[in-house]
Amino acid sequence: MSQPPPQMEVSESSETRNQARLKIMELANMISIPMALNAVIRLNVPSAIWGSGANTPLTASQIIPTILPNNPHADADNLARLLRLLTTYGVFSEHSPLDGDSRRRYSLTELGRTLVADAADEASHGEYVLQHHQDALVRAWLKVDQAVVGPTSKTPFEVANGMPAYDYYGKSDEMNGLMQQAMAGVSVPFMKAVIEGDGYDGFDGVVKLVDVGGSAGDCLKMIMSKYKGIKEGINFELPEVVAQAPQIPGVTHVGGDMFNSIPSGDAIFMKWVLTTWTDEEIKLIMQNCYKALPEGGKLIACEPVLPDTSDDSHRTRALLSGDIFVMTIYGAKGRHKMEEEYRHLGNSAGFPHFRAVHIDYFFTVLEFQK
Numbered sequence: 432m433s434q435p436p437p438q439m440e441v442s443e444s445s446e447t448r449n450q451a452r453l454k455i456m457e458l459a460n461m462i463s464i465p466m467a468l469n470a471v472i473r474l475n476v477p478s479a480i481w482g483s484g485a486n487t488p489l490t491a492s493q494i495i496p497t498i499l500p501n502n503p504h505a506d507a508d509n510l511a512r513l514l515r516l517l518t519t520y521g522v523f524s525e526h527s528p529l530d531g532d533s534r535r536r537y538s539l540t541e542l543g544r545t546l547v548a549d550a551a552d553e554a555s556h557g558e559y560v561l562q563h564h565q566d567a568l569v570r571a572w573l574k575v576d577q578a579v580v581g582p583t584s585k586t587p588f589e590v591a592n593g594m595p596a597y598d599y600y601g602k603s604d605e606m607n608g609l610m611q612q613a614m615a616g617v618s619v620p621f622m623k624a625v626i627e628g629d630g631y632d633g634f635d636g637v638v639k640l641v642d643v644g645g646s647a648g649d650c651l652k653m654i655m656s657k658y659k660g661i662k663e664g665i666n667f668e669l670p671e672v673v674a675q676a677p678q679i680p681g682v683t684h685v686g687g688d689m690f691n692s693i694p695s696g697d698a699i700f701m702k703w704v705l706t707t708w709t710d711e712e713i714k715l716i717m718q719n720c721y722k723a724l725p726e727g728g729k730l731i732a733c734e735p736v737l738p739d740t741s742d743d744s745h746r747t748r749a750l751l752s753g754d755i756f757v758m759t760i761y762g763a764k765g766r767h768k769m770e771e772e773y774r775h776l777g778n779s780a781g782f783p784h785f786r787a788v789h790i791d792y793f794f795t796v797l798e799f800q801k
């Protein structure tokens with residue numbers, strides 16, 4: 432029996448070992464970042480700094496009276512600590528103190544600006560952050576190892592909370608409402624990028640458009656306002672969702688189950704629907720779309736698409752961490768996929784034509800044509 436090679440002695444004072452220890456300490460304390468972000472959003476700090484567009488650099492002591500008026504216990508020093516940490520991740524910009532004042536001042540960066548809603552919009556990416564950090568979801572993160580241990584018929588969320596995430600949301604109006612706000616906050620800027628730019632022309636010539644999983648119909652409303660040739664919109668959602676959907680001119684709200692059938696149209700649109708399901712479930716959804724489309728009709732799906740290779744770019748990290756979120760909360764076998772995987776699924780469902788259009792860094796427009 433051969434002996435293992437002797438271990439080389441490593442100097443703990445070497446640059447390599449120093450860097451390794453530093454990086455693992457950063458990773459171990461990484462929870463500080465999303466929790467600090469969650470805290471400043473709950474406290475409305477980004478809106479206070481933004482000040483209707485002024486974005487005037489403020490000290491923590493200047494922010495406190497706006498976010499916590501008449502609160503003698505409010506701690507500006509602790510707020511400053513949160514701001515300084517998030518500055519290192521590009522959420523805030525740090526400005527030199529003014530003469531005679533040693534306190535740091537902070538303004539919003541372009542990244543931090545995503546946490547403040549436009550005047551015309553009701554939600555920002557701030558609601559998306561808050562939605563991710565609710566108690567039930569935080570409990571699920573302590574059970575991520577269960578996605579490996581199994582059985583994978585149960586998500587870590589279900590192990591932690593006793594029921595699947597969608598069932599849990601259905602029992603809490605507050606959680607369901609925050610989910611709707613979070614989806615709107617992410618959807619609106621993405622849809623603006625899709626319909627206002629020149630990167631995608633797939634809605635040209637469409638007269639009847641079906642939005643599968645369209646929630647309150649916001650995306651459908653935006654698309655139809657841009658493409659006047661679309662005369663009829665169908666917002667297809669779960670019956671309990673469309674029962675509360677507002678009236679939209681030209682849009683009919685239809686309740687149903689996409690695993691049974693999908694209303695017919697010239698094109699079918701869906702956003703962030705496929706990624707939470709297994710391959711077999713996605714194929715079934717796509718087959719139902721295929722049946723509902725005429726010859727030449729299109730399924731237009733907007734989904735996070737993983738890169739083919741791994742690197743340390745912000746895009747790759749955002750997509751891979753989003754994949755683990757799906758695994759933990761919604762489906763242990765639901766996941767983000769690579770472009771070629773979507774092409775294969777489309778072909779298996781009957782779609783002979785496929786193209787991917789890259790407009791947004793997180794979402795990709797996937798077009799399947801019959």
